[in-house]
Amino acid sequence: MAKCLCMHSTACRNRFSMKSPFAVPSSRLPRPAALALVLAFTLGSGSAWTQGSSDTPALGTSPQALVEYARQRNPGFAAARAEASAAYERVTPAGALPDPTLEVELMDATNTMNGRPASLLPGQVGETRYRITQPLPGWGKRDLAVKAAEAQATQADAMRDAAWAELAAKIETLWLRYYAADRERVLNREGLTLLQSLEELALARYALGLLPQQAVLRMQREITSQRLALVEVEQRRKGLATGLNGLLGRAHDAPLAAPADPPLLPEGLAPGALFEAAAGTNPEVQVAANDIDVARAGRERTYRDRLPDFAVGVTNNRPYEGKSSWDVMFEVMIPLQQSSRRAREREAEYMLMAAEARREDARARASGELGTAWSMYAQGRETLRLLEHTLLPQAQATRDASQAALSSGKVDFDSVIEAERQLIDIRTQRLKAELDTRLALTEIKKLTGDLK
Template identity: 85%
Template structure:
C-alpha cells in the first residue's frame, strides 16, 4: 500500500513538473481562427523586423560603410565640397570684361540760355548727352585673372581633399575604438562567465568544508570587479557609437551594427615607398603646393598693375534746337600712386615666400608624423606576434593546468583566480596592442593620401 502511494505521488509530481508556466486551462484554449491571427501577426512582425531600414544591418559593420555614408551626409565635408564648387565658378567671370556704363547728362537744366523754366526731362533742356563707356583692362590682365582664379579653384579642391582625408581618418579611428570596445566587452563577459562558474564550485566546496570563507569572498570580489569593468566598457562603447553617429550626421542614439573583424594587418610596410607616397600624394602638402600657385599668380597680377587700364566710349549730343552729333572717347588710367603699388608688390613677394615656407613645413611635419606612425606600426606588429604565439599560449596553458590541479586538490582557488586574471590581462593587452597598431596604420594611410 505504501509503495502504491509513493508511485502515485511520484506520478503526480511528474505530471506537475511537465506542466509549462505558459499552459492555459482547456476552457481558455485559443480557437483556430484566433490562433491563425496570432500566427499571422507574429510572422508579419518578424518580417518587418528583418527588413528594417536598408542601411541599418550593414551601417557600422565596417569603416568603409561609414565612410561612404559620411561622404553624402557629413555637414563639414558638404561645406568644403560647396566651397570647391564655388571656386570653380569664379574662373569664368574672372576673365570677363567689366560691364559698360550708360550716362545721361542734362546740359543747362535750368534753361537759362533759352529763357524757359527748368526741367529734368531729356530733350527739354539746353542739350542732352547720352554716353556709353566700356572699361578695358590692360594687356594680359584678364588672362592673369583667369590664371589666378584657376589656381584658387585648384587650391579649393586640395582643401576639400584635405578635409575629406581628415574626416575619413577620424571615422576609421573611432570605428577601430568602437571595434576594440566591442571585443573587450566580449572578453570581459567571457571572463565574468568563467568566474561565476568558479564561484559555484567554490560555494559547493565551502559547504563541504573544503574551502575557507575568505576564498569565497575573494571570488565574489573578483566577480564584482569584473561586472564594474563590464559596465565601463559598455558605456565607452555607447559613447564611441554616439561619436560615429555625429560624424555621419545622424542622431546620437541611432543604431549601429556590431563591428566585423577588420582586414588582416599587412605583414610588412616599406618605409621608402611610404615616404615617396607622402611626398607626392599627401593632401596637406598638395594644398600647400596649390597655395604657392595662387601666390605666384597674384604676384604676376600685382606687377602687371604697373600697366594702365583703358576705357572707350561714344557720346550722342542732342541740343534742344539743333542737329545731333557723335563723339568718340578714349580714356587711360595714369599710374601715379607708385608708393602704394610698390607696397602691394612687396606684399605679393612676402605672400609667395610664406606659401613656399608653408609647403616646406607641411612636408617636414608629414615626414615626421609618418616616421612616428611607421615606427609604431612596426613595433605593434612585433608585439602582437610575441603575444599571439608565445605569451598567450603560455597563459592559457597555465590557466588550464591550474584548473586541473584545483580539481585534484593540489592548488587552492587563489592560484586559479590569479591564472585567470593573467589570461584576461594578456588578452586585453593583445587587443590594446592591435588597436594601437591599426590606429598607426590609419595614420599612415591618411599621410600617404589613401583616403580619397
C-alpha cells in the same frame, strides 16, 4: 484521446465563430472576391517578409561603410564641397569684361541760353548727352585673372580633400576604438562567466568544509571587479557609438551594428615609399603647394598692373533745337602711383616666399608625424607577434593546468583565479596592442594621402 480532440475541435469552432467588427458575411462576399482577398494578404505578407530579410549590411560593421555614409551626410564635408564648387563658379566671371556704364548729362539745365524755365527732363534743356562707356582691362590682365581664379579653385579642391582625409581618419579611428571596446566587452563577459562557474564550485566545496571562507570571499570580489570592468567598457562603447553618429550626421542614439573583424594588418610596408608619398601626396602638402600657385598668379597680376587700363565710349549729343551729333571717347589710366604699386609688388613677392615656406613646413611636419606613426606601427607588429606566439599560449596553458590541478586537489582556488586573471590581462593587452597598431596604420594612410 478522442475526447481531447473533440474538445479541441469544439473550442476551435467556438473561437472562429466569434463575430469580428471587420468580418464580412459569407453570403455577401462572392467566392472570387474572397479568393482575391486571401491572395492579397498572402502576397503582402510575403513582400513584408522579403523586406525584413534583406541581406544589406548594417551600418557599423566596417569603417568603409561609415566613411561612404559620411561622404553624403556629414555637414562639415558638405560645406567644404560647396565651397569648392563655388570657387569653380568664380572662374568665368574672373575673365569677363566689366559692365558698361550709361550716363545722361543735361547741359544748361537752367535754360539760361534760351530763356526757358529750368528743367531736369531730357530733351527739355539746352542739350542732352547720352554716353555709354566700356572699361577695358590692360593686355593680358583678364587671362591672368582667369589663371588666378583657377588656381584658387584648385586650392579649394585641395582643402576639400584635406578636410575629407581628416574626417575619414576620425571616423576610422573612432570605429577602431568602438571595435576594441566591443571585443573587450566580449572578453570581460567570458571572464565573468568563468569566474561565476568557479564561484559555484567554491560554494559547493565551502559547504562541504573543503574550502575556507576567505577563498569564497576573494572569488566574489573578483566577480564584482569583473562586473565593474564590464560596466565601464559598455559605457565606453556607447560613448564611442555616440561619437560615430555625430561624425555621420545622425542622431546621437541611432543604432549601430556590432563591428566585424577588420582585415589583416599589411606585412610589406616600405618606409621609403611611404615617406616619398608623404612628401608629395599628403593633403596638407597639397594645400600648401596649391597655395604657391595662387601666390604666383597673384604676383603675375600685380606686375601686370604696371600696364594701364583703358575705356572707350560713345556719346550722342541732342540739343533742344538743332541736329544730333556723335562723339567717340578713348580713356587711358595713367599709372602714376609708383610707390604704392611697388609696395604691392613687394607684398606679392613676400606672399610667394611665405607659401613656399609653408609647403616646406608641411613636408617636414608630414615626415616627422609619419616617422612617429611608422615607429608605433612597427612596435605594435612586434608586440602582437610576441603576445600571440609566446605570452598568450603560455597563459592559456597555465590556466588549463591550474584548472586540471584544482580538480585533483593539487592547487587552491587562488592559483586558479590568478591564472585566469593573467589570461584576461594578456588578452586585453593583446587587444590594446592591436588597437594601437591599427591606429598607427590609419595615421600612416592619412599622412600618405591614402584616405580618399
